Amino acid sequence: MEVKADARKFYEIECDALVVNIYEGEKPEEGALAELDKRSSGVITSLIENGELSGKSGEIVYLHNPGEIAAKRLLLLGGGKLADYNNDVVRRMIGTAARFLRAKNVRKFAFLRRSQLPLDGAIQAGVEGALLSLWDADKYKTSEKEEKIIEQMIVATVEGDSQSLAQSAERGRILAEAANLAREIINEPSNFMTPTELARQAEEVAQKCGLELDILDEARMKELGMGALLGVSQGSAEPAKMIVMTYTPSAEPVSNETIAIVGKGVTFDTGGISIKPADGMEKMKYDMAGGATTIAAMRAIAQLKPAINVIGIVPAVENMPGGRAQRPGDVVRSMAGKTIEVINTDAEGRLILCDAVAYAIKLGATKIVDLATLTGAVSIALGDVYVAVLGNDQEWIDAVINAGRASGEKIWQLPLDREYRDQIKSDIADIKNVGGRKAGTITGAYFIREFVGDTPWAHLDIAGTAWNDSSKPYLSVGPTGICVRTLVNLVNQMAS
Protein backbone atom coordinates (compact mmCIF):
# COMPACT_ATOMS: atom_id res chain seq x y z
CA MET A 1 0.00 0.00 0.00
CA GLU A 2 1.41 3.34 -1.07
CA VAL A 3 0.68 6.41 1.07
CA LYS A 4 0.73 9.96 -0.18
CA ALA A 5 -0.64 13.38 0.65
CA ASP A 6 -2.65 15.46 -1.77
CA ALA A 7 -3.06 19.20 -1.16
CA ARG A 8 -5.83 19.72 -3.69
CA LYS A 9 -9.43 20.36 -2.67
CA PHE A 10 -10.90 17.09 -1.41
CA TYR A 11 -13.51 17.10 -4.18
CA GLU A 12 -10.80 17.26 -6.85
CA ILE A 13 -9.01 14.07 -5.76
CA GLU A 14 -9.77 11.21 -8.15
CA CYS A 15 -10.04 7.88 -6.36
CA ASP A 16 -12.40 4.95 -5.82
CA ALA A 17 -13.65 6.25 -2.49
CA LEU A 18 -13.40 9.31 -0.29
CA VAL A 19 -13.55 8.65 3.45
CA VAL A 20 -14.96 11.36 5.72
CA ASN A 21 -15.46 11.17 9.48
CA ILE A 22 -18.41 12.92 11.14
CA TYR A 23 -18.24 13.78 14.82
CA GLU A 24 -21.09 12.98 17.15
CA GLY A 25 -23.86 15.57 16.93
CA GLU A 26 -22.12 17.47 14.14
CA LYS A 27 -24.11 19.34 11.45
CA PRO A 28 -22.73 20.21 8.01
CA GLU A 29 -22.75 23.92 8.70
CA GLU A 30 -19.29 25.02 7.72
CA GLY A 31 -15.98 24.08 6.14
CA ALA A 32 -15.38 20.87 4.23
CA LEU A 33 -18.47 19.16 5.60
CA ALA A 34 -20.76 21.96 4.35
CA GLU A 35 -18.97 21.86 0.99
CA LEU A 36 -19.46 18.10 0.79
CA ASP A 37 -23.13 18.43 1.73
CA LYS A 38 -23.66 21.00 -1.00
CA ARG A 39 -21.84 18.94 -3.63
CA SER A 40 -23.84 15.83 -2.73
CA SER A 41 -27.16 17.71 -2.92
CA GLY A 42 -27.72 17.64 0.83
CA VAL A 43 -27.21 13.93 1.44
CA ILE A 44 -25.40 14.52 4.74
CA THR A 45 -28.14 16.78 6.05
CA SER A 46 -30.73 14.25 5.03
CA LEU A 47 -28.86 11.32 6.63
CA ILE A 48 -28.56 13.27 9.86
CA GLU A 49 -32.20 14.40 9.83
CA ASN A 50 -33.39 10.85 9.22
CA GLY A 51 -31.31 9.58 12.12
CA GLU A 52 -29.18 7.36 9.86
CA LEU A 53 -26.01 9.19 10.74
CA SER A 54 -25.36 10.62 14.19
CA GLY A 55 -21.56 10.50 14.20
CA LYS A 56 -21.43 7.79 16.91
CA SER A 57 -18.23 5.77 16.64
CA GLY A 58 -18.72 2.61 14.59
CA GLU A 59 -21.33 4.05 12.25
CA ILE A 60 -20.81 3.44 8.53
CA VAL A 61 -22.67 4.87 5.54
CA TYR A 62 -21.49 3.94 2.05
CA LEU A 63 -22.77 5.89 -0.97
CA HIS A 64 -22.41 5.47 -4.72
CA ASN A 65 -22.36 8.43 -7.13
CA PRO A 66 -22.04 10.92 -4.33
CA GLY A 67 -22.40 13.99 -6.57
CA GLU A 68 -19.94 16.61 -7.62
CA ILE A 69 -16.80 15.09 -6.21
CA ALA A 70 -14.05 13.32 -8.15
CA ALA A 71 -14.26 10.21 -5.93
CA LYS A 72 -16.59 7.47 -7.19
CA ARG A 73 -17.88 6.59 -3.75
CA LEU A 74 -18.27 8.26 -0.40
CA LEU A 75 -17.70 6.46 2.91
CA LEU A 76 -19.01 8.33 5.94
CA LEU A 77 -17.75 7.11 9.29
CA GLY A 78 -18.88 8.00 12.79
CA GLY A 79 -15.90 9.59 14.53
CA GLY A 80 -17.39 9.70 18.04
CA LYS A 81 -17.17 12.74 20.29
CA LEU A 82 -14.82 15.46 19.08
CA ALA A 83 -13.39 15.73 22.61
CA ASP A 84 -12.41 12.01 22.55
CA TYR A 85 -10.85 12.11 19.10
CA ASN A 86 -7.23 10.97 19.25
CA ASN A 87 -4.68 8.95 17.29
CA ASP A 88 -6.18 5.69 18.44
CA VAL A 89 -9.57 6.71 17.02
CA VAL A 90 -7.76 7.58 13.78
CA ARG A 91 -6.06 4.17 13.81
CA ARG A 92 -9.33 2.30 14.23
CA MET A 93 -11.30 4.48 11.86
CA ILE A 94 -8.83 4.20 9.01
CA GLY A 95 -8.55 0.49 9.80
CA THR A 96 -12.32 0.13 9.55
CA ALA A 97 -12.33 2.08 6.28
CA ALA A 98 -9.51 0.06 4.72
CA ARG A 99 -11.03 -3.31 5.63
CA PHE A 100 -14.50 -2.23 4.53
CA LEU A 101 -13.33 -0.74 1.24
CA ARG A 102 -11.10 -3.67 0.33
CA ALA A 103 -14.14 -5.94 0.59
CA LYS A 104 -15.82 -3.62 -1.95
CA ASN A 105 -12.88 -4.01 -4.31
CA VAL A 106 -11.62 -0.49 -3.80
CA ARG A 107 -7.97 0.00 -4.77
CA LYS A 108 -7.38 3.64 -4.08
CA PHE A 109 -9.02 5.67 -1.32
CA ALA A 110 -8.60 9.14 0.10
CA PHE A 111 -9.06 10.17 3.72
CA LEU A 112 -10.13 13.71 4.38
CA ARG A 113 -8.16 15.12 7.29
CA ARG A 114 -10.50 17.17 9.46
CA SER A 115 -8.90 17.10 12.92
CA GLN A 116 -6.32 19.34 14.55
CA LEU A 117 -4.27 16.41 15.86
CA PRO A 118 -0.56 16.93 15.14
CA LEU A 119 -0.11 15.71 11.59
CA ASP A 120 2.92 13.44 12.03
CA GLY A 121 1.38 11.28 14.74
CA ALA A 122 -1.96 11.12 12.95
CA ILE A 123 -0.38 10.02 9.68
CA GLN A 124 1.61 7.37 11.48
CA ALA A 125 -1.50 6.12 13.28
CA GLY A 126 -3.48 6.10 10.04
CA VAL A 127 -0.90 4.00 8.23
CA GLU A 128 -0.71 1.63 11.21
CA GLY A 129 -4.50 1.34 11.27
CA ALA A 130 -4.73 0.54 7.57
CA LEU A 131 -1.93 -2.03 7.50
CA LEU A 132 -2.99 -3.74 10.73
CA SER A 133 -6.58 -3.99 9.55
CA LEU A 134 -5.70 -5.52 6.20
CA TRP A 135 -3.93 -8.53 7.70
CA ASP A 136 -5.87 -11.83 7.68
CA ALA A 137 -5.35 -15.20 9.33
CA ASP A 138 -6.60 -17.30 6.39
CA LYS A 139 -3.23 -18.27 4.90
CA TYR A 140 -4.08 -21.97 4.61
CA LYS A 141 -7.37 -21.60 2.73
CA THR A 142 -6.83 -23.06 -0.73
CA SER A 143 -10.06 -21.88 -2.36
CA GLU A 144 -9.32 -19.28 -5.00
CA LYS A 145 -9.28 -15.92 -3.41
CA GLU A 146 -10.08 -12.91 -5.51
CA GLU A 147 -7.11 -10.58 -5.43
CA LYS A 148 -8.48 -7.63 -3.53
CA ILE A 149 -5.76 -5.16 -2.72
CA ILE A 150 -5.74 -1.62 -1.46
CA GLU A 151 -2.99 -0.03 -3.53
CA GLN A 152 -3.04 3.53 -2.39
CA MET A 153 -4.12 5.64 0.55
CA ILE A 154 -4.24 9.38 -0.02
CA VAL A 155 -4.42 11.85 2.82
CA ALA A 156 -6.31 14.95 1.73
CA THR A 157 -4.53 17.72 3.57
CA VAL A 158 -2.90 21.03 2.75
CA GLU A 159 -0.58 20.93 5.78
CA GLY A 160 2.90 19.52 6.24
CA ASP A 161 5.91 19.15 4.01
CA SER A 162 6.02 15.99 1.97
CA GLN A 163 9.29 14.82 3.49
CA SER A 164 8.07 14.75 7.07
CA LEU A 165 4.82 13.16 5.88
CA ALA A 166 6.77 10.42 4.16
CA GLN A 167 8.81 9.89 7.32
CA SER A 168 5.73 9.51 9.52
CA ALA A 169 4.14 7.16 7.03
CA GLU A 170 7.34 5.10 6.92
CA ARG A 171 7.44 4.87 10.73
CA GLY A 172 3.84 3.69 10.73
CA ARG A 173 4.68 1.13 8.08
CA ILE A 174 7.69 -0.26 9.97
CA LEU A 175 5.66 -0.64 13.17
CA ALA A 176 2.59 -2.17 11.54
CA GLU A 177 4.64 -4.52 9.38
CA ALA A 178 6.50 -5.68 12.48
CA ALA A 179 3.19 -6.36 14.25
CA ASN A 180 1.99 -8.24 11.15
CA LEU A 181 5.20 -10.29 11.08
CA ALA A 182 4.50 -11.30 14.68
CA ARG A 183 0.94 -12.24 13.70
CA GLU A 184 2.21 -14.29 10.76
CA ILE A 185 4.55 -16.26 13.02
CA ILE A 186 1.97 -16.70 15.81
CA ASN A 187 -0.67 -17.86 13.34
CA GLU A 188 1.46 -20.75 12.05
CA PRO A 189 0.29 -24.09 13.38
CA SER A 190 2.64 -25.89 15.73
CA ASN A 191 3.47 -28.64 13.25
CA PHE A 192 5.30 -25.93 11.28
CA MET A 193 6.26 -23.48 13.99
CA THR A 194 8.56 -25.63 16.13
CA PRO A 195 11.33 -24.16 18.31
CA THR A 196 13.74 -24.88 15.45
CA GLU A 197 11.53 -23.01 12.98
CA LEU A 198 11.09 -20.10 15.39
CA ALA A 199 14.88 -19.88 15.56
CA ARG A 200 15.02 -19.91 11.76
CA GLN A 201 12.57 -17.00 11.63
CA ALA A 202 14.82 -15.08 14.00
CA GLU A 203 17.80 -15.92 11.79
CA GLU A 204 16.03 -14.55 8.72
CA VAL A 205 15.21 -11.30 10.51
CA ALA A 206 18.74 -11.01 11.90
CA GLN A 207 20.33 -11.54 8.50
CA LYS A 208 18.10 -9.09 6.69
CA CYS A 209 18.34 -6.34 9.30
CA GLY A 210 21.89 -6.75 10.49
CA LEU A 211 21.27 -8.02 14.02
CA GLU A 212 23.73 -10.25 15.81
CA LEU A 213 22.28 -13.70 16.46
CA ASP A 214 23.14 -16.53 18.81
CA ILE A 215 21.07 -19.70 19.04
CA LEU A 216 21.81 -21.85 22.05
CA ASP A 217 21.14 -25.56 21.59
CA GLU A 218 20.31 -27.95 24.42
CA ALA A 219 23.94 -28.89 25.03
CA ARG A 220 24.88 -25.26 25.68
CA MET A 221 21.82 -24.70 27.83
CA LYS A 222 22.78 -27.74 29.87
CA GLU A 223 26.29 -26.38 30.34
CA LEU A 224 24.78 -23.13 31.56
CA GLY A 225 22.62 -25.06 34.02
CA MET A 226 19.23 -24.11 32.58
CA GLY A 227 17.49 -27.00 34.31
CA ALA A 228 14.11 -25.30 34.57
CA LEU A 229 13.82 -24.72 30.83
CA LEU A 230 15.22 -28.14 29.93
CA GLY A 231 12.77 -29.81 32.31
CA VAL A 232 9.86 -28.35 30.35
CA SER A 233 11.36 -29.38 27.02
CA GLN A 234 12.36 -32.93 27.95
CA GLY A 235 8.97 -34.42 27.07
CA SER A 236 9.14 -33.18 23.49
CA ALA A 237 10.78 -34.70 20.44
CA GLU A 238 11.52 -31.15 19.27
CA PRO A 239 14.80 -29.76 20.59
CA ALA A 240 14.64 -26.54 22.62
CA LYS A 241 16.36 -23.37 21.42
CA MET A 242 17.31 -20.19 23.20
CA ILE A 243 17.25 -17.40 20.65
CA VAL A 244 19.37 -14.32 21.37
CA MET A 245 19.23 -11.31 19.03
CA THR A 246 21.47 -8.34 19.74
CA TYR A 247 21.05 -4.80 18.45
CA THR A 248 24.00 -2.45 18.85
CA PRO A 249 23.49 1.14 17.70
CA SER A 250 26.00 2.46 15.19
CA ALA A 251 25.91 5.91 16.78
CA GLU A 252 27.10 6.57 20.33
CA PRO A 253 24.37 5.21 22.65
CA VAL A 254 22.56 7.74 24.85
CA SER A 255 23.37 5.74 27.99
CA ASN A 256 25.07 2.54 29.05
CA GLU A 257 21.75 0.83 29.59
CA THR A 258 21.02 -2.47 27.88
CA ILE A 259 17.35 -3.26 27.52
CA ALA A 260 16.41 -6.94 27.35
CA ILE A 261 13.13 -7.99 25.77
CA VAL A 262 12.33 -11.56 26.79
CA GLY A 263 9.41 -13.39 25.14
CA LYS A 264 7.83 -16.73 26.03
CA GLY A 265 8.21 -19.10 23.10
CA VAL A 266 6.19 -22.22 23.91
CA THR A 267 5.41 -23.40 20.38
CA PHE A 268 2.67 -25.66 21.71
CA ASP A 269 1.39 -26.00 25.26
CA THR A 270 -0.41 -29.28 25.90
CA GLY A 271 0.07 -28.72 29.62
CA GLY A 272 2.50 -31.66 29.75
CA ILE A 273 1.60 -34.42 32.21
CA SER A 274 -0.79 -31.94 33.90
CA ILE A 275 -2.54 -32.09 30.54
CA LYS A 276 -5.07 -29.51 29.43
CA PRO A 277 -8.66 -30.40 28.47
CA ALA A 278 -9.19 -31.07 24.75
CA ASP A 279 -11.69 -28.28 24.32
CA GLY A 280 -9.86 -25.26 22.95
CA MET A 281 -6.43 -26.84 23.22
CA GLU A 282 -5.77 -26.06 19.53
CA LYS A 283 -5.37 -22.42 20.50
CA MET A 284 -2.25 -23.23 22.45
CA LYS A 285 -0.25 -22.74 19.25
CA TYR A 286 -0.24 -19.07 20.24
CA ASP A 287 1.71 -19.75 23.40
CA MET A 288 4.78 -18.43 21.57
CA ALA A 289 3.18 -15.02 21.00
CA GLY A 290 5.64 -13.36 23.39
CA GLY A 291 8.56 -14.87 21.48
CA ALA A 292 7.21 -13.89 18.06
CA THR A 293 6.58 -10.38 19.39
CA THR A 294 10.17 -10.16 20.57
CA ILE A 295 11.54 -11.21 17.16
CA ALA A 296 9.27 -8.77 15.33
CA ALA A 297 10.05 -5.89 17.70
CA MET A 298 13.77 -6.52 17.18
CA ARG A 299 13.25 -6.17 13.45
CA ALA A 300 11.53 -2.78 13.82
CA ILE A 301 14.23 -1.66 16.26
CA ALA A 302 16.93 -2.60 13.74
CA GLN A 303 15.08 -0.58 11.10
CA LEU A 304 14.45 2.51 13.26
CA LYS A 305 17.98 2.50 14.73
CA PRO A 306 17.50 4.01 18.22
CA ALA A 307 20.71 4.93 20.08
CA ILE A 308 20.51 2.28 22.80
CA ASN A 309 21.61 -1.34 23.25
CA VAL A 310 18.83 -3.92 23.05
CA ILE A 311 18.83 -7.70 23.34
CA GLY A 312 15.89 -9.90 22.40
CA ILE A 313 15.74 -13.30 24.06
CA VAL A 314 13.29 -16.08 23.21
CA PRO A 315 13.33 -19.33 25.15
CA ALA A 316 11.65 -21.72 22.67
CA VAL A 317 10.28 -25.10 23.72
CA GLU A 318 7.33 -27.41 23.16
CA ASN A 319 5.44 -28.57 26.27
CA MET A 320 4.43 -32.20 25.72
CA PRO A 321 3.47 -35.22 27.82
CA GLY A 322 5.24 -38.53 27.19
CA GLY A 323 7.54 -41.15 28.61
CA ARG A 324 10.37 -38.66 29.06
CA ALA A 325 8.25 -35.76 30.24
CA GLN A 326 8.80 -34.18 33.63
CA ARG A 327 6.34 -35.15 36.36
CA PRO A 328 4.44 -33.11 38.89
CA GLY A 329 6.57 -33.15 42.02
CA ASP A 330 9.90 -33.14 40.15
CA VAL A 331 12.50 -30.71 41.41
CA VAL A 332 14.64 -28.82 38.90
CA ARG A 333 17.61 -26.49 39.35
CA SER A 334 17.46 -23.19 37.50
CA MET A 335 20.45 -21.39 36.01
CA ALA A 336 20.33 -18.83 38.83
CA GLY A 337 20.85 -21.73 41.28
CA LYS A 338 17.38 -21.68 42.82
CA THR A 339 15.63 -25.04 43.04
CA ILE A 340 12.01 -25.34 41.90
CA GLU A 341 9.35 -27.86 42.81
CA VAL A 342 7.24 -28.42 39.68
CA ILE A 343 3.75 -28.88 41.12
CA ASN A 344 1.99 -28.41 37.79
CA THR A 345 3.70 -29.02 34.46
CA ASP A 346 1.20 -26.66 32.82
CA ALA A 347 2.79 -23.70 34.59
CA GLU A 348 5.69 -24.03 32.13
CA GLY A 349 6.00 -20.45 30.93
CA ARG A 350 7.55 -19.22 34.18
CA LEU A 351 9.93 -22.20 34.15
CA ILE A 352 11.45 -21.24 30.81
CA LEU A 353 11.32 -17.50 31.55
CA CYS A 354 13.23 -17.82 34.83
CA ASP A 355 16.23 -19.21 32.95
CA ALA A 356 15.80 -16.68 30.14
CA VAL A 357 15.78 -13.63 32.46
CA ALA A 358 18.78 -15.05 34.35
CA TYR A 359 20.56 -15.32 31.00
CA ALA A 360 19.56 -11.75 30.11
CA ILE A 361 21.25 -10.56 33.31
CA LYS A 362 24.33 -12.65 32.51
CA LEU A 363 24.46 -10.91 29.12
CA GLY A 364 24.47 -7.51 30.82
CA ALA A 365 20.82 -6.44 30.77
CA THR A 366 20.20 -3.41 32.99
CA LYS A 367 16.45 -3.23 32.29
CA ILE A 368 14.23 -6.19 31.53
CA VAL A 369 10.77 -6.41 30.03
CA ASP A 370 9.35 -9.87 29.56
CA LEU A 371 6.13 -10.73 27.81
CA ALA A 372 4.21 -13.96 27.90
CA THR A 373 0.90 -15.67 27.40
CA LEU A 374 1.44 -16.71 31.00
CA THR A 375 -1.93 -17.16 32.69
CA GLY A 376 -5.57 -17.82 31.86
CA ALA A 377 -6.27 -15.78 35.00
CA VAL A 378 -5.35 -12.53 33.25
CA SER A 379 -8.42 -12.94 31.01
CA ILE A 380 -10.58 -13.28 34.09
CA ALA A 381 -9.09 -10.09 35.55
CA LEU A 382 -8.83 -7.87 32.46
CA GLY A 383 -10.60 -9.66 29.60
CA ASP A 384 -9.29 -9.04 26.10
CA VAL A 385 -8.99 -5.29 26.58
CA TYR A 386 -5.99 -4.68 28.83
CA VAL A 387 -2.55 -6.28 28.97
CA ALA A 388 -1.44 -6.78 32.59
CA VAL A 389 1.86 -5.33 33.73
CA LEU A 390 3.61 -6.20 36.98
CA GLY A 391 7.13 -5.44 38.07
CA ASN A 392 9.67 -4.41 40.69
CA ASP A 393 10.39 -0.84 39.60
CA GLN A 394 7.62 1.75 39.32
CA GLU A 395 9.54 4.06 36.99
CA TRP A 396 10.17 1.26 34.53
CA ILE A 397 6.56 0.04 34.79
CA ASP A 398 5.34 3.58 34.09
CA ALA A 399 7.62 3.80 31.06
CA VAL A 400 6.02 0.61 29.72
CA ILE A 401 2.47 1.86 30.38
CA ASN A 402 3.25 5.19 28.69
CA ALA A 403 4.78 3.50 25.66
CA GLY A 404 1.56 1.50 25.45
CA ARG A 405 -0.55 4.63 25.59
CA ALA A 406 1.40 6.15 22.70
CA SER A 407 0.64 3.02 20.65
CA GLY A 408 -3.03 2.72 21.55
CA GLU A 409 -2.30 -0.51 23.46
CA LYS A 410 -3.90 -0.57 26.89
CA ILE A 411 -1.82 -1.79 29.80
CA TRP A 412 -3.03 -2.04 33.40
CA GLN A 413 -0.82 -2.55 36.42
CA LEU A 414 -1.56 -5.29 38.95
CA PRO A 415 0.06 -5.32 42.40
CA LEU A 416 3.04 -7.48 43.27
CA ASP A 417 3.35 -7.07 47.03
CA ARG A 418 5.62 -9.24 49.11
CA GLU A 419 2.61 -10.96 50.73
CA TYR A 420 1.96 -12.92 47.54
CA ARG A 421 5.35 -14.59 47.92
CA ASP A 422 3.86 -16.96 50.52
CA GLN A 423 1.74 -18.65 47.88
CA ILE A 424 4.78 -20.01 46.04
CA LYS A 425 6.70 -21.32 49.08
CA SER A 426 7.71 -24.95 48.68
CA ASP A 427 8.23 -27.50 51.46
CA ILE A 428 11.14 -29.20 49.75
CA ALA A 429 12.69 -26.65 47.39
CA ASP A 430 13.35 -22.89 47.23
CA ILE A 431 10.12 -22.18 45.39
CA LYS A 432 7.24 -23.97 43.69
CA ASN A 433 5.84 -23.16 40.27
CA VAL A 434 2.18 -22.58 41.15
CA GLY A 435 0.51 -20.50 43.82
CA GLY A 436 -2.99 -21.93 43.98
CA ARG A 437 -6.24 -20.55 42.64
CA LYS A 438 -5.98 -17.05 44.06
CA ALA A 439 -4.36 -14.21 42.09
CA GLY A 440 -2.94 -16.48 39.40
CA THR A 441 -1.49 -13.69 37.28
CA ILE A 442 0.26 -12.18 40.28
CA THR A 443 1.80 -15.40 41.58
CA GLY A 444 2.96 -16.22 38.04
CA ALA A 445 4.72 -12.87 37.85
CA TYR A 446 6.07 -13.26 41.38
CA PHE A 447 7.77 -16.47 40.36
CA ILE A 448 9.69 -14.64 37.62
CA ARG A 449 10.49 -11.81 40.02
CA GLU A 450 12.49 -14.23 42.13
CA PHE A 451 15.01 -14.49 39.27
CA VAL A 452 15.57 -10.87 38.29
CA GLY A 453 17.11 -9.68 41.56
CA ASP A 454 17.36 -5.90 41.70
CA THR A 455 17.37 -5.36 37.95
CA PRO A 456 14.42 -3.13 36.99
CA TRP A 457 11.94 -5.52 35.46
CA ALA A 458 8.41 -5.38 34.05
CA HIS A 459 6.34 -8.40 33.07
CA LEU A 460 3.53 -8.23 30.52
CA ASP A 461 0.88 -10.95 30.61
CA ILE A 462 -0.63 -11.01 27.11
CA ALA A 463 -2.65 -14.25 27.39
CA GLY A 464 -5.93 -12.29 27.20
CA THR A 465 -4.98 -9.92 24.40
CA ALA A 466 -2.70 -11.79 21.98
CA TRP A 467 -5.58 -13.57 20.24
CA ASN A 468 -8.74 -11.98 18.88
CA ASP A 469 -11.65 -14.47 19.03
CA SER A 470 -14.22 -12.54 17.00
CA SER A 471 -13.51 -10.28 14.08
CA LYS A 472 -13.83 -6.54 14.56
CA PRO A 473 -14.37 -3.97 11.78
CA TYR A 474 -10.70 -2.98 12.03
CA LEU A 475 -9.18 -6.33 13.01
CA SER A 476 -9.19 -9.88 11.67
CA VAL A 477 -9.83 -12.90 13.88
CA GLY A 478 -6.60 -14.44 15.14
CA PRO A 479 -3.32 -13.10 16.49
CA THR A 480 -3.33 -9.38 17.28
CA GLY A 481 0.40 -8.61 17.38
CA ILE A 482 -0.23 -6.89 20.72
CA CYS A 483 2.78 -5.15 22.31
CA VAL A 484 5.06 -5.12 19.26
CA ARG A 485 4.49 -1.39 18.79
CA THR A 486 4.57 -0.71 22.53
CA LEU A 487 7.97 -2.37 22.91
CA VAL A 488 9.46 -0.53 19.95
CA ASN A 489 8.10 2.75 21.33
CA LEU A 490 9.51 1.90 24.76
CA VAL A 491 12.99 1.38 23.31
CA ASN A 492 12.73 4.58 21.26
CA GLN A 493 11.66 6.57 24.29
CA MET A 494 14.60 5.20 26.28
CA ALA A 495 16.92 6.28 23.47
CA SER A 496 15.77 9.88 23.34
Ligand code: BES
Ligand atom coordinates in the same frame (compact mmCIF):
# COMPACT_ATOMS: atom_id res chain seq x y z
N1 BES B 1 -0.18 -20.92 28.21
C1 BES B 1 -0.93 -21.03 29.38
C2 BES B 1 -1.75 -19.78 29.69
C3 BES B 1 -2.86 -19.47 28.75
C4 BES B 1 -4.15 -19.88 29.01
C5 BES B 1 -2.62 -18.71 27.63
C6 BES B 1 -5.17 -19.57 28.14
C7 BES B 1 -3.64 -18.39 26.77
C8 BES B 1 -4.93 -18.82 27.04
C9 BES B 1 -0.02 -21.28 30.56
O1 BES B 1 1.12 -22.02 30.28
C10 BES B 1 -0.82 -22.05 31.56
O2 BES B 1 -1.16 -23.16 31.27
N2 BES B 1 -1.09 -21.44 32.71
C11 BES B 1 -1.84 -22.07 33.71
C12 BES B 1 -1.13 -21.83 35.01
C13 BES B 1 -1.66 -22.64 36.15
C14 BES B 1 -1.34 -24.10 35.94
C15 BES B 1 -1.03 -22.13 37.42
C16 BES B 1 -3.24 -21.46 33.74
O3 BES B 1 -3.36 -20.26 33.47
O4 BES B 1 -4.17 -22.19 33.96
Ligand code: MN
Ligand atom coordinates in the same frame (compact mmCIF):
# COMPACT_ATOMS: atom_id res chain seq x y z
MN1 MN C 1 0.74 -24.10 30.37
Ligand code: ZN
Ligand atom coordinates in the same frame (compact mmCIF):
# COMPACT_ATOMS: atom_id res chain seq x y z
ZN1 ZN D 1 1.80 -21.91 28.38
